[in-house]
Amino acid sequence: MTDQAQRMPAMPQSPAKSAVRTALGVPQGPHTLVYRHSMWVRAAHWVNALCLVILLMSGLGIFNAHPALYIGNGSDFERPILSMTAQQNNDGSLTGTTWIALKPFDTTGWLGASREDGQWMARGFPHWATLPGPQWLAMARQWHFAFAWLLVANAALFFAWGVWKGHFRRDLLPDRTNIRHLPHEIVQHVKLRFPHGEAARRYNGLQKLAYSIVIFVLGPLIVLTGLTMSPTMDAAFPQLLWLFGGRQTARTIHFLCAFSFLGFFIIHIAMVVLSGAWNNLRSMITGWYAIEKEDSRG
């Protein structure tokens, strides 16, 4: 820690460079390094990140085999709650339409019809969003199930560890201060003012809430709705169908969960970048997070 303090005078910086370093979250002034994330959290985090990307993209590939969502056990093909269709134009191009509650929206180029190597294709999501890129249901399913197993194995280890070591209770369970400060924290986050100094040592209330929802609500929900789509699992656990209101409803919830994960992912990345990309990234790789001394900030 002393070496960082000593290095400062030796590195005179242009104002521009300094601004870039500040934006990246490279500590400018005196700071201490704290061990913020344990090895288990870091390992689980990166396995999750990989699973999330592969599962989302292969899931969109599976969805493209029948780009429509329904409510209930069966599919009412006349009344999907969401669907993506393509229509041929006179010049050979396609018009893509997304129907939400039977209302059409022109989504040409993005949803329903998009170009793949210059060729117009009728497909729900475009090739750059799916895995594999070309429409290949059999392979998309195999990637999806493989990484679903990895996600579940990772989650099982993480849950066992989190309960055993008290990670959930200590780091994720909001305390009274968190709850009282929540409205204030939401305002601060919207203004892009993030905790500094000692306050950055621990998750704030908003972080606890977001991570808890993902870990304890979205995660289990997406796994269970995924299993509900399996006819053999429905024979083993018919309660799943009752719980989610039918196989097609489960598929719809699964889809909504996937996009909630994507939303979380986007906001998470934005927060990481805005609150000091380098410092955050380092702490999730090495565990060490730089906390600036309070007096170094105006």
Next chain:
Amino acid sequence: MADQSRRTFVGRALAGAGALMLGGCYDLSQKKWVTGILGEVENLTRRAQHLFAGQHTLAPEYAKSDIAPVFRANGTRDPGTQEYAAHVATGFVDWRIAVTGLVEKPLSLSMSELKALPSRTQITRHDCVEGWSCIGEWKGTPLALVLAAAKPKPNARYAVFYCADPMTVEGDPDHYYYESLDLAEAVHPQTILAYEMNGEALPVAHGAPVRLRAERQLGYKQPKYVQRIDLVEDFSRIAGGKGGYWEDLGYTWYGGI
């Protein structure tokens, strides 16, 4: 200058990583060691699901009011061959269902012989691998009864179903739809050779005169236009060797998920 080239490098690296991610997964999907791992995942899924579902749990059955007004017909909607058209014209009186292979007593049943056996009627949900579902009522002969009559030999492990619908692409040698189930799934109480759908004779689009229903499996595991059931120990030398028409094209043999 240095900044410029660094920026170019970072841009290229990002674009490269993106391309690797997208194209890479496509290329990876063709690599033997990757398909090997994915095959092991399929085995893991099959074992785990067998562990939970066992041999006897039943697929959910529904009420008459749940029956879909329009049950989508997928895959072959009409085999379109002269032989099949002749069967349609004569009301399938000459249609035979043969049971062959590793059995003590090979059978060749007419439709009336099949219908003379005890039947089971079930209102179940048909789940297509594409993602949609339809509920319908099926009546047919439990496959377990037919197989019991044929007396499987101890080394019989799979039932392979041969169908009348050609799947031949122009220029290829003739081949027809086929599928396979392990014997445990083949003798499941809801696995029936269905000849009625929603109270009427099975329509051509749904596999007339007889199709398989295996209610804990996806649609592609339930072949239509069934003509022969062959009991085998191993299907690796049949057609593409993967146990079914769609399996030979890359779909998993295990179709319970």
